Amino acid sequence: MQKNLVIALTGGLFLLATVLMSQTKKPAAASGKPAAKSGGASGGSQASITRGKQVYLEQCLACHQVDGLGVQGMNPPLAKTKFVLGDKKALAKIVLTGMQGVEVEGEEYHGVMAPHPDLTDQQIADVLTYVRNSFGNKATAVTVAEVKAVRAANPAPAQ
C-alpha cells in the first residue's frame, strides 16, 4: 500500500510536469478559458484539439460547464470518467444519439442531452479528442473514420 502510494505520487508528479511542459510549449493553442489542459504526444493532434475546443464552446459548455465538471444532479462531469476515457464508439454514439439519465461515480444525473447528428464527423472527432485531452483527461484521439462508422450504425431518426 505504502509503496503503491509512493509510486503513484511520483507518477502524478511526473504526469503534471509533463502536462505543464507541454502547455508552456504551446502558448497560442492553450490560451483562453480556464485550465483546459491540452496537448501531449498520445493525445491526438493539436489542430484537432484546437478545433474541438471551438465545438465544445458552442455545443457543450452550457451544460457541461467551462471546467467540464457538469452540474450536480443534472449534467454529468466529463473529467476522468470511463464514459469519456473508455470506449470511443460508445462515446461517439452519445454525441450522435443523445442520452438521459446516467450514474457517474455513484451520483445520478438526470439532464437531457440532445442528439447532435447535425455535427459533422470531423466536428465530433475534434470535440471528443478535445474532451479526452482536457479537464485533466489524457487519452487517444478520436478519428473521423471512427465517428463515421458509429454514425453508419446509428442512423438519425426522422423528426
Added chain:
Amino acid sequence: MQQFIKKEVFRKAACLTAGLFLTGLISFAGGGNGGGGGAKGQPAKTTDAASQLKLPSGFSAVTVVENFGRTRHIAVGPGGAVFVKLSKLKDGKGIYRLEDTDGDGKADKITGFGNFPGTGVAISNGYLYATTDEDVYRFQLNAKDEVMNPDQPEKIVTGLLSRHEHEAKTIALDDNGNLFVNIGAYSNACQLQDRTKGSPGMKPCKILDSAGGIWEFKAGKANQTYGDGQRYATGLRNCVALFWNKSTNSLFVMQHGRDQLHDLFPDIWDTKQSAELPAECMYELHQGSNCGWPYMFYDQLQHKKILAPEYGGDGKMTAGDEAQDPAAAYPGHMAPNGLVFYTGSQFPEKYRNGAFIAFHGSWNRAPEPQKGYFVVFQPFKNGKPSGEWEVFADNFSGGPEKAASGRVDYRPCGLAQGPDGSLYVTDDTKGTVWKISYKK
C-alpha cells in the same frame, strides 16, 4: 478489488499532487477555477458553515446539522421539531426529525424514518406530508411533534408522472383540507425533441395534460390518482417552491424559467442575453390560472410576455395575452427552490408578511458568470410584492469566484419558519441546515 484500491490510491495521490501544484497551475492557466477538482487536496477550511453566511445586522446563524446528505425541503412542527426530506436515502431513511433539546439550536436528538427519497415535505393540521417523485405520503404527529407510526405512512396521492426532468414533487397545503402538488413539465420548452436545436414546439403542448402545472388533491383522502384531483393551475414549467400565503389566502409559486435560449437560437439571443433571460417568475395562483408555458416566457428587461422561439418567436413578438402576469420577476436561471412567507414577530417589522426565496443557483448562465446561491427577501404590501428584492442571506457559495464558476460550497434549497420566528434554510450539496435568528 486490488485494481480498485490501486485506482483509489492513485486518485488520492493525484489529488494530493494536484494540491501541491495548485498554485502553480492556477497562475499558469491565468486564473482557472480551482473550486471543483483541487478541493480535496487543500487543507481543511477554517471558516465554519454557520459563520460563513453573510446576514443583515442583528441576525445570526447556527447549524442544526451538517454533512447530512441531500437535504431538500424542510418543515417545522408547532413544537419546534424540524423535519428534513432527503432526495437520497441516508442510512436507509428519507426523512429525518431533528430536535434541539437543550436550546443551543443544534439538533441533539435525531431520528430517521420513511424509506423513500424525495424533495417535498410540509406540516398541516397534525400531519407531516412527504413526497417521492411519484407519490405523496403522510404521517400523523402527536402534540410533541413525534411521528405516531413512522413505519406506516398513509399514501395520499399515487402515480404522478416522473420522467427524470423536473421530477421532484413539491407540496403546499391550505387551511381547508386541500393539498397542492407541483408536477413539473418533463421538458424544457415542449419541443418535439427536448432541448434539440431545430425541433419545433408541440402544438398543442400535450405535456400540459398531466404535468407543467399545480394539481389539487384532498389532504385527507387516501390513494388518490390524477382522476381524483384537478389541475389547479397550468402553463407552469416547474415550481419547486410553492407556499400557501395565509395573509392573502392564496397559493404563491416560483417558476423555474426555460433554459437555453442562446444554445437553441443563437441568431436571436447572445450568451449575455441568454444568461439573463427569461425571468424566474413569482406567480399568485387561483383556480384556473394559466401562466403561459411553453408558448411564451416573461422578459423582465422588456417587461413583456414574449412568444417562445419554438412557436415562431423572434425575441420581440409578444404573446400570451390570456396568460397571467407574474407578481414579481427575478434574473434568469437562479433556480428558486424554496419559498416561505414570514408571519413571525422575532424579525423586524419590515419582514412581516414578506417572502423569503431560496435561490439554489444557476448553471445555465455559462459561459457568463453563474448567479444565485442566496436567500432573497421580497417585501410585500397589501398582499402584493412592493419594492425591490434584496439579498437576505448571502455567501452560501464561499465567495464571488466560486459563485461565478458554480463550484460552490453550499446551495440553499428549502425554507421554513420555526414557531419562535426563526428562519430555517437547507443546503442540498453537503447537507447543512441553518437556523437564522434575530436579536436587537
